Amino acid sequence: MTITEQTYDHIRVEKNAEKQTATIVFDRPEKMNYISMLGREQLTEIFDGLNQDDEVRVIILKGAGDVCFSAGGSIPEFMATHQEKLSHLAENVAAPERSPKPVIAQLQGGRYPACPSGNESRNDSWERRYTENCKDCGLNKSKGHDHACQKNSCK
Structure with missing residues (x-):
């Protein structure tokens, strides 16, 4: 099995040539896989590249570890970011929705929803x-x- 990997700001992209998949892994399990402002900006670049890649037929999103898909963004980072930059977040975060390829969120772990509330098990x-x-x-x-x-x- 051939797997190639590219790394961004706590985001890994793993391409599996045999399965024709690309897995985008939010890789900050110690912080519930939150996505930094830089990581959010990189999502558009990542999806643009995968959308143009003829060897990728399906894109999978998942969180590293076994507890949380992603907690979302960092509130302190949002508060410290200029309003102009924040106005572009919707474009970056909507990259999966704009993809012409199927995008699947792979939820793992024993709790739902995407991050544990402490009360509800699978x-x-x-x-x-x-x-x-x-x-x-x-x-x-x-x-x-x-x-x-x-x-x-x-x-």
């Missing part, structure tokens, strides 16, 4: 709430239809 309430259908109205609970269920059993 086999407990989060999985029941977001994977089961309502017994009364039949809609999937992940669709945010709590208001639509007349019998309130979705809540």
